[in-house]
Amino acid sequence: MINPTQKPWRPLAAPALNWQEDVPAAATAGDIYFSTENGLAESDYIFLQGNQLRDRWSTVGVEQPFVIAEVGFGTGLNACLTLAEWLKDRPEGGSLHYIAIEHAPLSPDDAERALTRWPELAPILSSLLARWPDPIPGCHRRRFPEWGVTLDLWWGDAAEVLGDLASHAKPWVDAWYLDGFAPSREQGPWQQDVYDAMAALSQPGATFATFTAAGAVRRGLNAAGFTVRKRRGYGTKRDALYGHVREAMNLPNSMTPWDINPQPVRARRALIIGAGLAGAHAAYALATRGIEVTVLEAGSAATGGSSNLQGVTYTRLSHQHNPLTDFSVAAFGLAADCYQSMAAAGQLTEGEDFGAGGYIQLHDDDETLEHLRQTLPLAPGFARVMRAEDIAELTGITPRCGGIHYQRGGWLNPAAVCRALLSHPRITVKEQCGALSIERSADGHWQSRDCEGEVLASAPIAVLATAHGVTHQTDTEWLPLNLIRGQTTHIPTNDALAKLHVSLCDKGYLPPARGGVHCAGSSFGPGDTDTDERPEEHTHNIGMMKAALPDLTLPEPSGGWRGHVAHRCNSNDYLPVAGVVPDLSAFNAAYDRLRHDRKRLIDAPCPTLNGLGVLTSLGSRGLSAAPLAAEVLADQLLGGIPAVPRYLQRAIAPARFAERALKRGESL
Ligand SMILES: Cc1cc2nc3c(=O)[nH]c(=O)nc-3n(C[C@H](O)[C@H](O)[C@H](O)COP(=O)(O)OP(=O)(O)OC[C@H]3O[C@@H](n4cnc5c(N)ncnc54)[C@H](O)[C@@H]3O)c2cc1C
Known part of the structure; x- marks a missing residue:
């Protein structure tokens, strides 16, 4: 399981590499990432042919994606080849979910150097390199709807990641790539915990393939529930293993499953109420999973x-890690990728709809800033600590102190x-x-009625x-949400401000x-x-700017300051609320024993609406x-593979408030 709460936060260090021509070898394991003979042919033979993928893809339906999980992403060679082959053979309407795990992710420059020799991979490789995740622990989802592909890159330990996914008790995976350095060189994925979690995550008939034939690997996979066979190895290697899952392995539930939807919906239609950022992203997440969505506003x-x-x-x-900052960092990574992709596709226009350049958060010198000064150089594309002088040089405006420049987004x-x-072809908007x-x-369908009682839409999802309006609906009125007014001030630009190309943030x-x-x-x-x-709120906003940027002159326009008022909505723990709605009274009954024993594991499915x-x-x-x-919500509703570790899914699940109340001896 993954839960680093209270452990020091730090990006992952890139592996030290020794290059043999353009084939990388890991300095610590002393082993190459792929065959010096022909890594591409080896990957095809061992993993694609070993799992008979081309034959199996022809039968993939539209309902469920074909799921491949790779333990040991390495240079990305197997992933690039698999995606390239998928695009050649992609069945009509079919989708591929590719999960890869790597505990020491390469830099994009090193991955590029390793893989550019194969022109057949170039289109996939260039798309992947442009969206290569920062070396931040956790899941980095990259969606390629035009290819029918979802790629989840989990930077972290294989046993922890697979244990975390297996804790959902859902058999998701159709085919396994068990890669890594030679078992004699590095323990890596060659662990019983990994094999057990693989078996627990396997669909009936799921296959695996690996380049090794080591006896310990064969015995471990067999003990976990795989039928293991030998075949000729690649190149100079005598044997390689492949096989299929013999029996599903049931790992014991390690926590009360109050955050898991036991009844995902197999439906192709959904309705969404609300057309702000939440409704639009939810609609897009569902539409790109093949669902016809009606958004009502x-x-x-x-x-x-x-x-x-x-x-x-x-x-x-x-x-330190904690759910609030961990969710915010994970979400930021996905958001930066999402908006960058929208801009690249021409859906957002630079200067009018977005501005890149990231933002600078001013930050007084403290323990956190010192820690980040030491650790952020491991993730140079993500963020860096800057002194006040450096910020002044970059922006032309002198700030009150130094800060952190987050380089993604804007x-x-x-x-x-x-x-x-909302312009996605599967989305209809009714305003x-x-x-x-x-x-x-x-x-059993959900229907939305207007104030005259007329049904405007009906759907299984x-x-x-x-926003705060969910507290006016019978099924969600118990959510502890607050409404927070906010007024912005529209400052006309001037000579000093016009040069600003990065957002400056303080209070x-x-x-x-x-x-x-x-x-x-x-x-x-x-x-x-x-x-x-309100004039006093404009004065407050201008005051915050002047405190943050003391040299800045902001003369009030002749007609006075103008701006805009809107409302935010926040829960009492400042995290989003995203997921399936529990059936509150049934939830309270199912988990009633938590009132008396808050640590008790109750192995009962979550009652949901x-x-x-x-x-x-x-x-x-x-x-x-x-x-x-929105990704978490869509996966919960449809039974998809989560894009966050379980502790973050629990941190944003709507049911968390009901669970916490029970643990306090109360009920909502
Ligand atoms: C002043 C201010 C500054 C902000 N600055 C930033 C920022 O810099 N960066 C950032 O990321 N975020 C910022 N935010 C926050 C961000 O704007 C919100 O988090 C986001 O807009 C919330 O989106 P939403 O879809 O949940 O809510 P909304 O945008 O409020 O959408 C909810 C929609 O539901 C509709 N609705 C409600 N009830 C019903 C009903 N019964 N039937 C039908 N429709 C209904 C409403 O009309 C509304 O359109 C700021 C917010 C404010 C107020």
């Missing part, structure tokens, strides 16, 4: 909390993001519906993405100009539902939180 899309002219893609780092126009996501409610109909934020205006923010009014624009999901509580970080929260 009270007013116009992106006119609620998502109506600011500009927002910054934020994250937050700490010197600013976005939330409405443009919503528009682009001006007025306040809608949701209820279950006699046929429904998602509430109405407030100042992005580069969009159309001659910087949308700076913002005030913070918990519980304040008013929407009137089948097909109903919620995505809200995006707080002040909707742009960065929404893409990952």
Whole structure:
């Protein structure tokens, strides 16, 4: 299982390499990453042919993806070859989910050097290199909807990652690639825990293939429940192993499964209420999984909390792991990739819809900054600590102190993001519906009614993405959500500010100009539902800017400051709420014993409202939180493979509040 809470946070170090021509070898293991003879032919023979993939792909249906899991991603050779071959043989409407695990990820430069010799891999390799994840522990999902491919790159220990995935007790995997350095050189994936988790995650008939024929590997796989066979090895190697799962292995439940949806829905239609960032990302996540989605909105899309002219893609780092910062870092990585891909596809226009360049978070010198100063050089593309002088040189504006430059992401126009996501051909948007409610109909579908009682849509899957409005729906009124007013100030640009190409953030934020205006923010009014624009909140915003950037002169425009008011929604633990909605009274009954024994493991499935999901509580970080929260939600609803470790799934699950209440001896 993965749960690094309270352990020091640090990026993963790239492996030290010795190059033999252009074939890398790991200095510690003293072994090459692939055959010096012909790594590509070896990969094809051992892994694709060893798992009979080309034959099996022809039978992949539209309902479920074909799932390959690779233990030992290495240079990415097996993944690139598999994707290249998948694109040649892809069945109509079929999709491939490729999971790869690596505890010492290569830098993209090293991966490129290792793989450029094969022109047949070039299209896949260049796409992958452009979206190569930073060496931050955890899962980095990369979706390629145009190829029908989802790639989950888990940077971490194989036994921990597979144990974490196996804890969901779902047989997801169709084929295994068991790669790594020679078992005699490095323990790597050659562990019983890994084999046991592989068996637990295997679909009936799942196959495996590996280059080795080591006796310990054969015995371990056999003990885990695989039928193991030998065949001729590649090149000078005498034998290699392959086989299939003989019997499903049931690992004992290590925690109460209150965060797991026991009844994923096999349906092709969904409705979503709310067309802000949450609704748009949820709709996109479902549509790219083949679901026809209807989005219903009270007013116009992106006119609620998502109506600011500009927002910054934020994250937050700490010197220690904890669910709040770990989710925010994971979400930031996915969001940066998502918006970069949208920009590359021409869905967002630079300068109008987004500005790259990242953002600088001012940060007083403290233990955290010192820790990050030491560790961030391991992830040079992600973030770096900067002195005040360096920030002044980069931006032309002197800040009150140094800070952290997060180099990915930047600013976005939330409405443009919503528009682009909602333009997916499988999404239909209905606006001006007025306040809608949701209820279950006699046929078990969810239907949304307007205030006159007319049913506007009905589907087996429904998602509430109405921000604080979810507390007005019967099934989710118990969620502990707060409404927080925020007013931004529209600062006309001037000579000093016009050069700004990176957002500057302290208590407030100042992005580069969009159309001659910087949308700076913002005030913070918990519980304040008013929407009137207030001069004192503009004064507050300008005051924050002046405190952060003391040399900056910001003369008030002749007509006074103007801006915009909107509302955020936050839960009492500041994390998003994303997942299936529990059936609260049945939940309280099923897990009642937690009141008396909070550590008790109750092996009972979570009672859920089948097909109903919620995505809200995006707080002040909707742009960065929404893409990952939407992925988690879509996977929960449909039974897909999670893009986060289990402790983060639990950290954002709607049921967490009900579980915590029981552990306090109460019930919601
Ligand atoms: C001042 C301010 C500054 C911010 N700055 C940033 C920033 O810099 N970076 C960042 O990432 N985030 C920022 N945020 C936060 C971000 O904007 C929010 O997290 C995000 O917009 C929330 O999206 P949402 O879809 O959950 O909510 P909303 O955008 O509010 O969408 C909910 C939608 O549901 C609709 N709805 C509600 N009830 C019903 C109903 N019953 N029937 C039908 N429709 C309904 C509403 O009309 C609305 O359109 C800021 C927010 C504010 C207010």
